[in-house]
Amino acid sequence: MNIKLSIVLALSSLIVTSCGPTKKKELTNMKTNSGIDLNNLDTNVNPGDNFFEYANGGWLKSNPIPAEYSRYGAFEVLAKKNQEEIKSIIEEVSTRTNIEKGSPEQQIRDFYNSGMDTNKIEELGIKPIESVIIEINGLNSKAELIEIQAKLNMKGLYPLFAVYSSQDEKNSTEIIANLSQGGLGLPDRDYYTKEDERSKGIRIEYINHIQKMLELAGETEDVAAKKAKEIMAFETILASASMTRLEQRDPHATYNIRTINEISKEAPGYDFKAYLSYLGLSDLKSANIHQPFFFKEMAKAFNTTDINTLKDYFIWNVINGNASSLSSEFVNQNFYFYSTVLSGVDKMRPRWKRIISSTNGSLGDPVGKLYVEKYFPASSKEIMVELVGNLRKALKESIQNLDWMSDITKQKAEEKLAAINLKVGYPNKWLDYSKVEITPDNYIQNKWNCNEFSYKRNLAKIGKPVDREEWGMNPQTVNAYYSPNMNEIVFPAAILQPPFFDPSADDAVNYGAIGVVIGHEMTHGFDDQGRQYDKDGNLNNWWTDEDAKNFKAKTQILIKEYSNYKVLDSLPINGELTLGENIADNGGLFISYAALQKAYEKNGKAKNIDGLTSDQRFLISYAQVWRQHIRPKALMRRLQEDVHSPGIARVNVGVANLPWWYSAFNIKEEDKNYIAPENRAKIW
Numbered sequence: 001m002n003i004k005l006s007i008v009l010a011l012s013s014l015i016v017t018s019c020g021p022t023k024k025k026e027l028t029n030m031k032t033n034s035g036i037d038l039n040n041l042d043t044n045v046n047p048g049d050n051f052f053e054y055a056n057g058g059w060l061k062s063n064p065i066p067a068e069y070s071r072y073g074a075f076e077v078l079a080k081k082n083q084e085e086i087k088s089i090i091e092e093v094s095t096r097t098n099i100e101k102g103s104p105e106q107q108i109r110d111f112y113n114s115g116m117d118t119n120k121i122e123e124l125g126i127k128p129i130e131s132v133i134i135e136i137n138g139l140n141s142k143a144e145l146i147e148i149q150a151k152l153n154m155k156g157l158y159p160l161f162a163v164y165s166s167q168d169e170k171n172s173t174e175i176i177a178n179l180s181q182g183g184l185g186l187p188d189r190d191y192y193t194k195e196d197e198r199s200k201g202i203r204i205e206y207i208n209h210i211q212k213m214l215e216l217a218g219e220t221e222d223v224a225a226k227k228a229k230e231i232m233a234f235e236t237i238l239a240s241a242s243m244t245r246l247e248q249r250d251p252h253a254t255y256n257i258r259t260i261n262e263i264s265k266e267a268p269g270y271d272f273k274a275y276l277s278y279l280g281l282s283d284l285k286s287a288n289i290h291q292p293f294f295f296k297e298m299a300k301a302f303n304t305t306d307i308n309t310l311k312d313y314f315i316w317n318v319i320n321g322n323a324s325s326l327s328s329e330f331v332n333q334n335f336y337f338y339s340t341v342l343s344g345v346d347k348m349r350p351r352w353k354r355i356i357s358s359t360n361g362s363l364g365d366p367v368g369k370l371y372v373e374k375y376f377p378a379s380s381k382e383i384m385v386e387l388v389g390n391l392r393k394a395l396k397e398s399i400q401n402l403d404w405m406s407d408i409t410k411q412k413a414e415e416k417l418a419a420i421n422l423k424v425g426y427p428n429k430w431l432d433y434s435k436v437e438i439t440p441d442n443y444i445q446n447k448w449n450c451n452e453f454s455y456k457r458n459l460a461k462i463g464k465p466v467d468r469e470e471w472g473m474n475p476q477t478v479n480a481y482y483s484p485n486m487n488e489i490v491f492p493a494a495i496l497q498p499p500f501f502d503p504s505a506d507d508a509v510n511y512g513a514i515g516v517v518i519g520h521e522m523t524h525g526f527d528d529q530g531r532q533y534d535k536d537g538n539l540n541n542w543w544t545d546e547d548a549k550n551f552k553a554k555t556q557i558l559i560k561e562y563s564n565y566k567v568l569d570s571l572p573i574n575g576e577l578t579l580g581e582n583i584a585d586n587g588g589l590f591i592s593y594a595a596l597q598k599a600y601e602k603n604g605k606a607k608n609i610d611g612l613t614s615d616q617r618f619l620i621s622y623a624q625v626w627r628q629h630i631r632p633k634a635l636m637r638r639l640q641e642d643v644h645s646p647g648i649a650r651v652n653v654g655v656a657n658l659p660w661w662y663s664a665f666n667i668k669e670e671d672k673n674y675i676a677p678e679n680r681a682k683i684w
Helices: 051-062 074-094 104-116 118-124 127-137 142-154 197-216 221-241 260-266 272-278 292-304 307-325 328-343 351-362 364-375 378-400 407-419 443-460 507-524 545-563 579-603 614-625 632-641 647-656 659-664
Strands: 071-073 161-168 171-181 257-259 286-289 421-425 481-483 488-492 628-630
Touching (some): 161 443, 197 307, 481 507, 545 647, 614 659
Antiparallel strands (some): 071 628, 257 286
């Protein structure tokens, strides 16, 4: 990269050569000025056996996981910092007396205050959702239930399935309607279908949870127990018809354009036309139905299931979807199941943190606008633009030098790379929430008003051109993303902070952290899913058959590496489910390192800093981005649900494919994570 960062040389005479790690006792007395806190390392660990522990062991020992977290690492630490900053913004606006109604300040203040008014919330109990429950109980026909379903969608609740707008996969200039499977209370369809002891135990706990929630809502124990089993049975029908997460990774399998008449014929038993008209989509002619088999089975189940069971199922969706916003008895039971049972967390976050998260979720743009005004320096955006330019050049050269891809496919790959759009920091225009009614004394209604605003806005896009300036993530989010349909990479303001990005650190540290993040997002355009989209964001095969075959052969190496990596002693990672993210990590590391060499050509290569070579700093910086504690239950849950590999594997498998890791830390064949050169993965 060619970024204007200060390069600070070590003041100590201690130098680490590339033949091995420095001992911790030698490091702790030295001033850290490289952007790496040497106390975070544990140099008593052999880097070849566990580089994750070597780079992060000191931090892990000094920062035990707080009781309120299921996972705690760099992302969570930075997110916590952002919450505190947002809280300071809210506290500041709360002191103002003359705030214009509909302004971001008024909405944020009153939304937050309504969520923090625990006296009012406790006093109301179930009353905020009681009228909806009464309305559902009073229904006499399934036709009325379909109308209620549309009303619930406006409140952010999606029983049975979901309808929303997105870009047409094969015509990225247009927005179309989509129908997608849903309606489950458990996080994934496999929780309903797997026969291992953990899944069986969770199903028992889930039925008990439904029963307890229904009792809190006023049902007797016997009635609640009966209804809980019936709700579970109905959800199991939906789950059994659902696509797996792995199946949904095939974008061709989830692209099925149908007219509304065709959908009605293929899935008889549910009145799709009536439902769409209740959503204001009576003129809709066609839609993409993501999972045709699911909708066929869903409609059959809707048609054959007793109306009272369906009403109970809908009521359960209302209770479950609002439980965290009701009085403490609902909040506590909801926390017990979704946080303690599923993720192993025993302590709830302080209420102010939960309401900050809720405020962010409901008023993302208004919060983001105030956040960037106060906390995001313009200089960070300038540096990022330059940094991305260097990564783009490095990936272009890598594509040109590939020995497994033909020239014709290389040319199209370069065209796609050149077309990748970059968004940094925050959007050029903010959404206008001014007409959303927010009051200081009705928390759930405030959430519903925000949900209705967002959902109506989403549906209103159908049939209209794509807004290329729109963001899919708020600027106060500690994350980044690549959109295959937009062919763009987006880096919100919140992630442009240490340990991801540090303007005062040297090039190697920034390339190991934010540089790899950039390369990761770029590579998503060329992973197993992203590669199927062309430069304009259309699902379109631009590969020769031979090149596609070669690519898949390369990916098999990564699938094998991650599938063979065990966590919690015996649990494997799903190398196929996590393939896209693993490809992106692999590409990000190689591309960022190549870009770093380009930065040295202009800026000059830094000497050893704090006793660490530039290659060591790059690798440690990468590893420290993924430092994290994670509870066993949370890890087991993520192994089933998450397309990302656990942090420890992202580090240990990631660096084991890099030639310079072996030289930087004197890795030997007998080391645990050693991979023979001929077996290492390098795709891009």
